[in-house]
Amino acid sequence: MSKQRFDAIAKSYTREKLPIEESGRRSEYFGTNVFNEERMLQFLTKEAYDRVKAAMVSGAKIDRKVADQVAEGMKAWAISMGATHYTHWFQPLTGSTAEKHDAFFDLRSDGRGMEKFGGGQLVQQESDASSFPNGGIRDTFEARGYTAWDPTSPAFLYGTTLCIPTVFVAYTGEALDNKAPLLRALGAIDEAATAVAKYFDKNVAKVNATLGWEQEYFLIDKSLADSRPDINLTGRTLVGQSAAKGQQLDDHYFGVIPSRVLEFMKDLEIECTKLGIPVKTRHNEVAPNQFELAPIFEETNLAVDHNLLLMDIMAKKADKHNFTILFHEKPFAGVNGSGKHNNWSLATDTGVNLLSPGSTPMKNLQFLTFFVNTIKAVDTYEELLRSSISSASNDHRLGASEAPPAIMSIFIGQQLDAVLNELEGVTKGKLSPEEKTELKLNVVGKIPEILLDNTDRNRTSPFAFTGNKFEMRGVGSTANCAKPMTYLNTIVAKQLLDFKKEVDHLIDKKGFKKDEAIFNVLREYIKTSKRIRFEGDGYSEAWEKEAKTRKLSNNKNTPQALQVLTSKDSLELFESMKVLSEVEVKVRHEVELEDYIMHIQIEGRVFNELVYSYIIPAAVEYQNKLIQNIVGLKEIYGADYKKMADSQLDIVNRISEHIGVIKTKTDAMVEERKTANNMVDVTEKAFAYCDKVRPYFDEIRYHCDKLERLVDDEIWPLTKYRELLFIK
Ligand code: ADP
Ligand code: MG
Numbered sequence: 001m002s003k004q005r006f007d008a009i010a011k012s013y014t015r016e017k018l019p020i021e022e023s024g025r026r027s028e029y030f031g032t033n034v035f036n037e038e039r040m041l042q043f044l045t046k047e048a049y050d051r052v053k054a055a056m057v058s059g060a061k062i063d064r065k066v067a068d069q070v071a072e073g074m075k076a077w078a079i080s081m082g083a084t085h086y087t088h089w090f091q092p093l094t095g096s097t098a099e100k101h102d103a104f105f106d107l108r109s110d111g112r113g114m115e116k117f118g119g120g121q122l123v124q125q126e127s128d129a130s131s132f133p134n135g136g137i138r139d140t141f142e143a144r145g146y147t148a149w150d151p152t153s154p155a156f157l158y159g160t161t162l163c164i165p166t167v168f169v170a171y172t173g174e175a176l177d178n179k180a181p182l183l184r185a186l187g188a189i190d191e192a193a194t195a196v197a198k199y200f201d202k203n204v205a206k207v208n209a210t211l212g213w214e215q216e217y218f219l220i221d222k223s224l225a226d227s228r229p230d231i232n233l234t235g236r237t238l239v240g241q242s243a244a245k246g247q248q249l250d251d252h253y254f255g256v257i258p259s260r261v262l263e264f265m266k267d268l269e270i271e272c273t274k275l276g277i278p279v280k281t282r283h284n285e286v287a288p289n290q291f292e293l294a295p296i297f298e299e300t301n302l303a304v305d306h307n308l309l310l311m312d313i314m315a316k317k318a319d320k321h322n323f324t325i326l327f328h329e330k331p332f333a334g335v336n337g338s339g340k341h342n343n344w345s346l347a348t349d350t351g352v353n354l355l356s357p358g359s360t361p362m363k364n365l366q367f368l369t370f371f372v373n374t375i376k377a378v379d380t381y382e383e384l385l386r387s388s389i390s391s392a393s394n395d396h397r398l399g400a401s402e403a404p405p406a407i408m409s410i411f412i413g414q415q416l417d418a419v420l421n422e423l424e425g426v427t428k429g430k431l432s433p434e435e436k437t438e439l440k441l442n443v444v445g446k447i448p449e450i451l452l453d454n455t456d457r458n459r460t461s462p463f464a465f466t467g468n469k470f471e472m473r474g475v476g477s478t479a480n481c482a483k484p485m486t487y488l489n490t491i492v493a494k495q496l497l498d499f500k501k502e503v504d505h506l507i508d509k510k511g512f513k514k515d516e517a518i519f520n521v522l523r524e525y526i527k528t529s530k531r532i533r534f535e536g537d538g539y540s541e542a543w544e545k546e547a548k549t550r551k552l553s554n555n556k557n558t559p560q561a562l563q564v565l566t567s568k569d570s571l572e573l574f575e576s577m578k579v580l581s582e583v584e585v586k587v588r589h590e591v592e593l594e595d596y597i598m599h600i601q602i603e604g605r606v607f608n609e610l611v612y613s614y615i616i617p618a619a620v621e622y623q624n625k626l627i628q629n630i631v632g633l634k635e636i637y638g639a640d641y642k643k644m645a646d647s648q649l650d651i652v653n654r655i656s657e658h659i660g661v662i663k664t665k666t667d668a669m670v671e672e673r674k675t676a677n678n679m680v681d682v683t684e685k686a687f688a689y690c691d692k693v694r695p696y697f698d699e700i701r702y703h704c705d706k707l708e709r710l711v712d713d714e715i716w717p718l719t720k721y722r723e724l725l726f727i728k
Pocket of ligand 1: 210211212213214294295296297298343344345346353466468469471
């Protein structure tokens, strides 16, 4: 009998829910662990407060004297809350967050202890970056990096540690993290969108990109998850026969949340609320044991920090409630995987959502301007945007059998589609007064009405307009949203700059009225970006064919998807928008390829262990049991035994056949790995892992899963899907 599996199952049966008490009204304790406005007013001097506010709004620099004052205030607050340490919290290119804790404690020259935290420690920290991925930047530049305070995301208290959000950069200035490029992209979209928004309202001084992510995840009982080496080391099951009952009954989706899970969610939400993460919705997702959490949207930099912090809190709270949380995009074959939808929009400092239709024709022209420019940007840079969501684990969804497809397209709904089609017919050049009136009243003027009943939702679209925002649906559940948000805001910023130039040209050089100029430019954009609009079923084969004729990219795996990153157009885009230099792009390309290689490599190694140390031994053990039985029958029945042992012999044969294939394929996979490992060029190596190593996984798995069905349940060593997937 397989002891580990059955011990784990027995343990999972004894689990009780861990009751959590709500600690008062959430609106009252929201943000109590954040050094937010309220705390700043309490703990900072007026001057320091004003300077931090200016830095938050307009990116103004904070000098050392003020930094000292801010540090003093932060320290006083944090210590009053029981903090003992502080850390610069940053986002290395690994995708998650990193931190190094220092105590507030210091020694005075007389040997007595004191509490110390000054402006110097707040603003900048030396960080030994040598172990973080840097894509060989060290060879070209000095890789020593430092972390620098990002005052636009407030410091927070996590446990007994004061966490200070920071960027991570090399001494030579290159970004070594995901936050620095995001901040640059957000600066770019602010500048470009503000300039365009001023066509409609001179009072707009700032535009914030907003992000509302939705996080999907699986919860598995901790002891059951621990019993599977593949879950432990790769975050997913590499083998496993589907449970007889999966998601086909749809009885989990939006169903009653299991009580153990509900207590976990409460605990999580309380912690999030204290940390200022505005969590809002929780529900069961489609697959058994799959759930989702969504907050109220926020300014993008803060939303990204909050998502990363959330994932960290989730893992800790899951552990406390005896769960293992899986963020992997496809932890189980045969049931839905997880994603992280990124809802995105643009908001002005005057309180207007630029992607929300308004009450007047002019407001709607503003809406159409941002709407059409976004469509145009995604059309121009569809392949680049696709590359921003590629990873070894997300390959299981994009371009595999699961939504959304690897092809970028935009769904806007029938009614808006009709509006754009009408605008396509706007006269070239100056407009007659009649045409203007007609446009304003009957085309642009009707938008809010039609949007009200625009309830059709296309779940198969990777980039869908949902009434007052776009929803980017292909982002991986493990991903840091910073990357897709950096790319999206960069391409829209670039597009808005081009738009402004064209409109200004028509106004200044051709004597067009403002609205005429805008209509004229939009008309051309609508015409030239038509191929990206698709209202049909994104999962269908017909769409794949259609997309090909439209010359849309369809990169189904990471090495392929990443190639566009170093193309001339991409390099030019990032360079001209001052988001990423050529070196920084190349570094990222390399780091991502290496990350891909490592993931496939680890999965290959775990496969090896599963096959040789778990699956083959179990199959042989059962085969021996059968052989013993056959030998016994022969002893008793002599020549007649064959009739009676027929089925047993058949199973013995089938087991041998499966073992044979599994062993051959596993050995061949190991050989391919060795060949790949000897490759020096990282692109070549990534493609080798993708095209030569990875295809073996499915073949090996197929036969392992067949064995799972043949072998005595008592002998099978790996916890089964039906045991993993249904929380009691
Ligand atoms: P679903 O997509 O699951 O049907 P919703 O349409 O309610 O759900 O989308 C909810 C998500 O959209 C939330 O995370 C919310 O914060 C986000 N959201 C709503 N408005 C905006 C906005 N203007 N900018 C960014 N995100 C937004
Ligand atoms: Mg959604």
